[in-house]
């Protein structure tokens with residue numbers, strides 16, 4: 001492959017940031033504040049100091065008045081774009097803003113009504129009140145439907161009486177509240193006339209806004225040192241007969257009126273819970289934006305370094321750039337392909353989410369679950385690898401690999417752990433499938449149908465091993481679809497089989513769990529690939545289209561290579577075809593290598609001051625960080 005690419009930085013940036021693009025140049029005010037507060041990644045500060053600094057910096061950004069709950073309601077893309085642009089400051093500050101505006105404010109927006117919006121939004125905007133999101137307890141995190149905190153309605157006083165009845169009901173990990181927060185959206189079981197009405201959200205004051213004194217009836221403390229996010233004051237909280245007025249109930253779905261009557265728009269507590277949780281999916285978007293951006297930053301560091309660092313070489317010649325080692329570029333450049341594919345997928349879920357298509361809401365939420373789980377998993381794996389690509393300099397905190405590894409770790413778990421999110425997506429996929437085939441009725445028929453499809457669509461039966469075919473988008477789409485269909489048929493077959501062995505649904509689900517998770521991954525990859533292909537078609541600049549196309553091919557082929565186990569186990573590709581795929585990846589990498597720096601530099605919005613990521617003069621930059629006096633040489 002002898003390809004000459006033309007780099008049109010503006011067009012590539014646009015393609016990589018289609019959703020967040022139009023706000024890209026409107027951040028001057030935010031950037032000014034960032035400069036003013038001088039906030040940068042905190043890598044060596046004691047926790048209390050870090051927490052105080054985080055509080056100060058978050059409030060400084062809030063003073064601007066640009067970020068607000070109203071912005072989530074009126075222009076959510078702009079809200080996301082602002083927060084995305086803030087991944088140049090210490091991530092604890094960003095986390096604090098996200099918890100306050102989106103988790104606390106956004107929940108009031110989605111689950112509350114006009115009275116709550118009027119009462120809280122102005123004070124949230126300038127952080128006069130600082131909010132947290134109180135869902136997790138010591139006993140329950142993923143399975144929050146079983147939380148134990150109780151809010152019992154007192155008919156006489158028209159208040160809720162909140163209690164933590166067991167040790168495991170202690171609220172845990174509640175961000176922003178151990179030291180500085182004043183309010184919490186507290187999730188608890190509402191007990192009405194002795195009956196458990198299920199999980200409800202209640203705005204619960206924690207501290208006096210002026211004195212910052214914790215109110216009587218509340219015990220609170222810090223969850224202690226963490227791997228990351230040490231600027232966030234995560235709290236444990238216990239309640240003892242703590243009273244809040246009934247008006248604090250977020251009553252979009254369930255209400256207690258002036259006569260003390262409880263009504264709920266949903267038929268069961270279970271449905272109420274589902275609806276409550278599905279309103280909060282917006283937050284997950286931030287957990288997609290974060291890792292995608294961090295992958296970009298880390299790749300920028302590594303590509304810059306790989307193109308300036310030299311080690312070994314032939315006698316009498318200059319040493320070799322480390323980028324020229326296949327062990328480097330054949331790992332690094334597929335990651336670049338993944339990055340671009342993830343950026344496109346991120347933008348596509350943003351568009352879906354803000355499309356507000358109620359009919360597609362379930363589908364959108366499920367896709368977001370899959371993409372969130374997948375990009376975080378991938379980013380964490382890459383961070384470790386990318387650190388090693390910078391050798392010892394990768395260990396230096398100044399180059400931020402350790403920082404990102406620690407700060408991004410929680411992204412895998414918060415707002416849903418990967419294993420749980422993948423299952424949510426698979427449940428959706430299976431229920432859609434069930435609906436589709438409902439009229440056929442017989443499960444055996446369904447399986448037969450799918451297997452017929454699989455046999456006729458198996459790439460090994462229908463396609464050649466020629467390099468042009470291996471490089472074609474059709475082959476990639478075919479392989480990804482095949483994996484998805486095959487995993488779905490395996491899952492259905494296994495679920496039906498265990499049903500016949502009289503297992504309960506839960507037993508048979510868990511018995512099939514590894515396949516269920518693989519099904520979700522296969523679908524997510526297919527979704528990402530399809531969005532990437534659409535994005536290529538939409539690109540109107542031919543040279544950019546060609547480059548994007550090749551980067552996506554690299555994403556597709558390297559994903560197939562990563563899943564060779566599956567493709568070989570199920571006889572989807574032959575050994576010969578697998579070898580050709582690896583050959584094609586190598587060719588693509590060699591073609592793209594000379595352009596890697598230009599490609600990664602098309603997104604210049606990541607302005608962390610990382611010594612290895614600058615102009616290639618890494619010796620100078622590292623020396624100045626650690627105080628080596630070269631001037632005396």
Ligand SMILES: Cc1cc2nc3c(=O)[nH]c(=O)nc-3n(C[C@H](O)[C@H](O)[C@H](O)COP(=O)(O)OP(=O)(O)OC[C@H]3O[C@@H](n4cnc5c(N)ncnc54)[C@H](O)[C@@H]3O)c2cc1C
Nearest residue numbers: 133134135136140141142173174175413414415417419420
């Ligand atoms: C730094 C930090 C900040 C946080 N901030 C907040 C906050 O502000 N507010 C708040 O409410 N919460 C917060 N959390 C809590 C967070 O949301 C939970 O940690 C998360 O929801 C996971 O719950 P868990 O920790 O109880 O894990 P668990 O649910 O106990 O999961 C443990 C492991 O078991 C696996 N697992 C669980 N169920 C299944 C299953 N059905 N199938 C297969 N595997 C399963 C999980 O995937 C995971 O690997 C925070 C956590 C941290 C660490």
